[in-house]
Amino acid sequence: MNVATLVGILLIILGAIALAFEGISYTKRRETVQVGPIGATVEQRETIPMSPVLGGVALVAGIALVVAGRRGRRPS
Numbered sequence: 001m002n003v004a005t006l007v008g009i010l011l012i013i014l015g016a017i018a019l020a021f022e023g024i025s026y027t028k029r030r031e032t033v034q035v036g037p038i039g040a041t042v043e044q045r046e047t048i049p050m051s052p053v054l055g056g057v058a059l060v061a062g063i064a065l066v067v068a069g070r071r072g073r074r075p076s
Contacts, residue, residue, distance in 0.1 A: 018055025
């Protein structure tokens with residue numbers, strides 16, 4: 001397997017994830033008040049948006065790279 005095929009497979013996986021989930025969510029904890037030994041924390045949910053258009057472009061580019069990688073191989 002050559003580099004183009006591996007990059008193509010990676011782009012296909014990332015494109016499918018971007019289309020399926022439309023973003024990555026995570027929870028961030030932050031300390032808001034600290035008075036002596038007593039403290040309060042806040043859990044804040046944040047999302048990294050991923051455009052479905054970008055996911056589609058990555059998917060198509062990945063398929064193109066896999067096809068190009070297969071055509072570039074010559075039988076030994």
